[in-house]
Amino acid sequence: EQVVVSGITYNRNEARITITNVPDVPGMAAKLFRPISDAKINVDLIVQGSGSIPGRADMSFTVPKPDYDKAIRMTERMAEELGAGKVHSNPNIAKISVIGLGMRSHSGVACKIFETLSNQNINIKMISTSEIKVSCVIDEKYTELAVRVLHDAFELEKSPPLGTVK
Amino acid sequence: EQVVVSGITYNRNEARITITNVPDVPGMAAKLFRPISDAKINVDLIVQGSGSIPGRADMSFTVPKPDYDKAIRMTERMAEELGAGKVHSNPNIAKISVIGLGMRSHSGVACKIFETLSNQNINIKMISTSEIKVSCVIDEKYTELAVRVLHDAFELEKSPPLGTVK
Numbered sequence A, B: 001e002q003v004v005v006s007g008i009t010y011n012r013n014e015a016r017i018t019i020t021n022v023p024d025v026p027g028m029a030a031k032l033f034r035p036i037s038d039a040k041i042n043v044d045l046i047v048q049g050s051g052s053i054p055g056r057a058d059m060s061f062t063v064p065k066p067d068y069d070k071a072i073r074m075t076e077r078m079a080e081e082l083g084a085g086k087v088h089s090n091p092n093i094a095k096i097s098v099i100g101l102g103m104r105s106h107s108g109v110a111c112k113i114f115e116t117l118s119n120q121n122i123n124i125k126m127i128s129t130s131e132i133k134v135s136c137v138i139d140e141k142y143t144e145l146a147v148r149v150l151h152d153a154f155e156l157e158k159s160p161p162l163g164t165v166k
């Protein structure tokens, strides 16, 4: 299957917030995001997989850095209200995205991305995929390094990175 | 911000696999996906947020149902090799996606999706977002109900669901 990777983008304007041990029952995600939505806080990535504790789930999401403090306070208030666990966060992140067509099967492209970052000892803090892209959240300080080695790995033009596109 | 939701899609051809308590150090994601990629198993969603146990992360991903058994065996073997925790899975899932333009801010659309599903007592097992879509993995048995109530919530034409689009 022909996957054509067309570019690498990065975004350093976001911060990650994680709410752990959310009761895994209907309605929790709705209650958590209602105040965030009402406050018109933009949310970019929302990630929830299955957790390791039965009946609980961890949810991570990213918000613009300027909204970080407000969103943390809301999430902490909701964590109490929902009977969830700790809220932890990191404002110093970068989202690196590899954009491609025909990504129907991410495993090949994803594996190459993970190996490329791992060869530079860059730790992957969040992963999210869609048909056209694989996004990894890493420590902000590795942004340039990550973009450069991914450009090389996918043999993209040495053009300057596509810039801070979401 | 004008968000135009253009459709709802669903996919019941996938199964979810989760590997818990993966050591949160560089290289783990690369090692996990290498055998899956070598076996040419298509992976659709890959989701990793931050976990509740410091130094560990849970990773969830979806594979085509026919590859479920093979992928589980690989993941269990890798879990041992990487010193990760339990592998759990569910072959009876459906991925429901709400497609829209201008989703730059997911919080409004996401919140409405979560509330619509919660009103039907449908539990959300995975969440993944991209610029053009919000995807929720739910129990397969709620597919039709979820698609119908989301069509209503976003006032989409009563056309038949867009079909099993990834």
Ligand SMILES: C[C@@H](O)[C@H](N)C(=O)O
Binding pocket: A022, A023, A024, A025, A026, A027, A028, A029, A030, A048, A057, B122, B123, B124, B125
């Ligand atoms: C954890 C959270 O997503 C919950 N399962 C819900 O449906 O709201």
Ligand SMILES: C[C@@H](O)[C@H](N)C(=O)O
Binding pocket: A114, A118, A122, A123, A124, A125, B022, B023, B024, B025, B026, B027, B028, B029, B030, B048, B057
């Ligand atoms: C958990 C896993 O993603 C790890 N952080 C890695 O970089 O491979």
